[in-house]
Amino acid sequence: RALVPGATSLVRSTAMSPGGDSDLALLDFEGVALRTELDHHLCLKGYCVLDSSLEEDVLDDAVDDAVALKRAGRFQPPPQEIVEGFLGPEGSREYTWLTATDSEDYADGERLKAVVEQLNSVATDAAVHCGYLGQLRCSKAAVLRGGETNDEIVEMSEQDCSMWLQTFTTAKLMVIFFLGPGEGTLELQPFDDESGAVVITSRSGRIVVLRADMLQHRHVSTIDDYTVVCWITAAISVGARGWNEIGAPNMPVAKELLEWMKERLKVIASLEVEGKLDDSVPRAWMQLAHQSYFRHEKNPIAIRGDAGHMPGQWDPSVFWQSVNHGVDYVSEIPYMRWDHGEYYDPTPDSWMESLTYRPPTFIKTTVRHGQYIDGVELFDTKFFGISVMEAKGMDPMQKHVLETSYEALFAGGYKKKDLMNNYIAVYTGCTNPEWNYIDREAGACSGTGSSQAITSNRTSFALGMMGPSSSIDCEMSSSAVALMVGAAAVATTNSRRTESGGNCSASIVGGVYMSFTPFMWPRFNAWMNPKGRCFTFDENANGYVRGECCASVCLKPFAEKVDGEFVVPDMHTLGCMTGWRMVSNGRAASLTTPHGPAIQECLHDAVKDASVNLLDIDSIECHGSGGLLDDSIEASAVAAVLRGQKGGENETLVLGSVKANTGAQCEACGIASMLKVIYNIAYACNAPLINLKTLNPHIELGEGAIVFNTESVAFRGRSVFSGVSTRGLGGTM
Template structure:
């Protein structure tokens, strides 16, 4: 079967439907279980609606409907909409935004990936409820409300919030609105006007007067049931629903990336014209003509159609006309009737959204190869019983054939009719442009990232994902989909796992508020910080280091070969390859340097580039090379000479890591009488001592008896101590002639604790660096005080991260973060992924390797932080504060109140200079100024009449404060008691 590459492919579905249906998986489960979502209106919603009716119009019992439980909640923060604006816009806009994002995520499209693209938004909507209620309230709506009333704003709001640059069109053809919008989207896709189309339909029942009119008109079923084509059919039941689909060109989909539910092979619309029965009467002739024309343009024979999702409302006239048109157009023999059905039997009639809801049901049926049952049909109407049609009343498998074919009909009560032809996709699809050969699948564990607006949201997401993952899940594909197909919000966590059970266990722990060893976070992601690579010295090695990294990262293996070749050119080289345990002090030092340079290359190829480097002892050589200060040959010569000196001195002493602070160190050094010295000050309570082996052993035992942590550093020579003095002249001679360069990355020296110019790192520097104590504590403080920084440890095992974190905490430097990875004791690949994940949870772009396939993985819809309280919280209790403030404090209070609101709206830190900058210059748009006015009016009763013009005239925080002070009442002076003698 050949399918034109421009054919629209349905790749994403989002829906919020009655029966607590959220997402395509829940909808399919709802359908196959044959559930009915029609019920009395929820009590809390019915009370509001009942009060809007005149007493004589109020029914004794709530009307039955397919109702959504919550139409007030909205995650306005996700979309950058203020609480004030969210409170006055149509609930259809609010729900539509969330459901469109659901559909994009279901398609594996992050919002970042669609922003600024030529993507069209086509919305079918016909319910004027919000507008009629807003204007009927008798209040004068402001500009914020104006943006939430018009039907055009449904599509415009989506395009604006998601930064989409295709057409934004709202279509109103009554009950056929959404399928008519689908037809327009398919046409734009076919001619190349858009790259991708988002089609949506929305219908909410907010104004009871409309339902009252339908009740009076006799079009609603007294028992509140849609009974399509049944002898007992006597009307329909109104229903709510929000649905969205994502359409793209079939030729641009890939089987490893996209899940294609169905192809839209053709669509057509027409109108009844002057129908004999009047404006609201359907026309069998027009519907039959529509069907014939649709299949003519779709290149699909009408004899190929297996099933039609009918409009099927359950009204007598509507069913009769539609059945007659279907039978006449398809002309099936009696022994081969056309199968028909209607989702309205499950949900009720979602009116303007109905065509898209029916299309989604049909696409899911094609995808799963099963046709769900139509409810409430027990006996066909006598007039229809002889027609070659069969209502599917029991779920059945789709007929076995190469291509499944279905039609979807939707008719507007004003006479606009729409029909679409859907087919199952053919076998594995490829891009017409030719897909690049996928990279080799990453072996071993994977990183599964999850995020939300809050820690509670992360916990809820973790619980949902844990329940969603089953033993058949493709964990690598799921991780790739979570990485590339979802956006990464402010609060982030990540799981590192190599199996579905391990992932589920870690997710369950996160859901319970715990962070297991296999996870990182949750942390609040900060804005991008300066990247600082930290290269540790001794102690980060292990016997098998590099083995897995060389197997799984080609760039690591290639760099190891290159570094070892450079080391081999110099005297004292100790050959090493991944998988071979390094021997002796020199072997450990050279292998550690090799791994550090190779790891830095892995980070670089993943897009993580340092802006500053800092190295600890041996690590300073790798830092200098990565910074471009030392060539690889110079760095190799330095490492070989340095390691030879330390190997010679190793018999005389070693290193002892302790938890001593500076005061304790002074006391201990006095006790041991100068035999021990400080080799490294790594941070508060992180001190490395050096001295003779026997003295260090005795000191270790003594400290442990006092409850102080003390541990010998494995394979450690007495670096940075007096034991090296006899070797320094020969060491300097062996490295003479180094050619340090300025470098392309800044560097802070741990010998001086200051920023150092690359040219300064000559023979003399490295000779002093080997002898003087390491000042990591001061170097990290120096870096963190310069600007907000993210510290990434470049090591096969984390050894410095705790010291760096303690330094930042001790000196109150919250603007810096450390990405050491997790506390996992797994293999080196797992630890590297944990470091990647640690950086991600602190706000950086995901950089870990992922599978090239995203499918067949699926993820549940996102957890929305749906705030139902839309009242804004004042920036400060200004009225109370002013009532008790001294006169000289009043202006400061007003300025601070304004500053707090402006800072929230601009989303950038404000400086004192910004107080005199125009509000528009610090990021406030015209809509933000309206929100500013609304929040200022809530601060004090005297500001209730503050108008927009005043805000525009004031223009700055300081000027606005002066204006408000003129409007605010001045407290009367306290009475002075008379003094009598």
């Protein structure tokens, strides 16, 4: 009877009646003939029954060897979760692993060794000729003692679960060698439950090879009977991203183990919260628990929508794809902004000779490169109900923030009518507009049109939102601080605010910087690179070039509390913010110099706030502004705090910075880095760090597994934790 669904006989019928004779005798077949017959029966029926070529006295002595192992205390009852993977509840009372027969330490009995060698020989023949199942390998052999499982509860450890789950998930064939001495019955039943069962008589010297990934197998025997088994498993395939691709398990025992693993991860997460978790839990399980569950008091903040007017395109996803291909967006100053030839002087100290900073008087700079976005003059006045006269007096940064804010809210599930009188917060990282430093017509609305505070307030007004509204200026960390404040506005961690109904239903967080004049360039020339690029983490690092960006994200709680229980809404989520921290340099070497201990404290506390382990962090999007000293301090501090501990040499940490592609986008640095990280996670890939040829010699990485990826590299797993680090000129990070 063919048990494998869809199997048909094209050669001859070999149907076997229950309890009938064997299909093959090892005395009659060997080599290619044996492999051919095995292949035929496995394809036809899903199993093959063979008679051993070992003498009867050898088999009797093998039973005596198994009994000796029992007396030596080697046998142990299996955990209940894996009984079905062995030979069922009536044939898997106890088991023990056997030492490899080619080991110098083998001492399990010479007759039992002969049985295992024949078992391995049959397994090898089945594996070699069943190559259509993929690359196969044979597991260790185990001796099973028959009879019903006892009532003793055996606790399964995390290590055992990992081992058995890998075995049963990848098992293709199972080879069973019945030692006896008594007889029993082996029942084979397809997983699909559409075909009838086949019952095979088990007796001393009988071998059964079966498709473990298609047939349920149960053996009925007594406590005096012994069986030797092994599995032929497929090598875990590695996908294009380097991940293990096991696929959905077929065997019921594998599904049961997966359920046990999920429940165990929940227990591990609970014990960690209660402070009762010991050190016996494997590192991989701790990491998986952190990736699977969050603490109730640390409800993650979900990024539900995003929008950006980025260099080259107005789509953050397309922007990331270009960064992933290593696009360099820095160029010479476009003439559409200003004629930079009037201000550029390659003499190294020319910027120090500037008499004033007000064009068109004497302004000089050694830098002639930057990164600029297209369409700064475009704006949809009608959609936002703004008159043409008022729009003429508006700073372009206000216009673009207004557009990206609505686009992000729309992506987060809001329509224009939903926003009116809604308690939604608005936070924008921006600075005093350069719009104030250029010659233009002063209209009736020029006061509000060029105010830094109004940049956020106008978004709230135009869309009718009544939540907190504030513009934040911390230099290059402005939008990162706005992200943190925006996340805090919707977080449910403040019980008093939650009880009083003060939480915002959502927050729209943005960052914007646009350059319209070289007015400020002499002031920042000391930090800018005359070569016109950000050589982040490179030995040629000598400063940054300025870049433009306007981007916004819509933040909401990841889970909503309904009737006292957390419920995750069915909404699109780009990523989640799980922890954050803001500090200042304090009393460092100077006001503008990075402070290593402050960076370490900020990172450590952010990871602690996320309730994860330092080794769980997979990548950090660094500030990386291209300064020789600044980069070395930051990279060394990150390496010390995240990988300067036991196990740090085994856990890869990727460091990168988008500023190598775009320059320093000033107050929009944090939001630009966040968007890169979001799409790194969405595409499961670390975008490369360009302009890195030789590593900054001042960077001290210690023994940690630190990677500066100069090409696109996949994450080490399907779920990751990534960090974003930014720092303002005055030390806010």
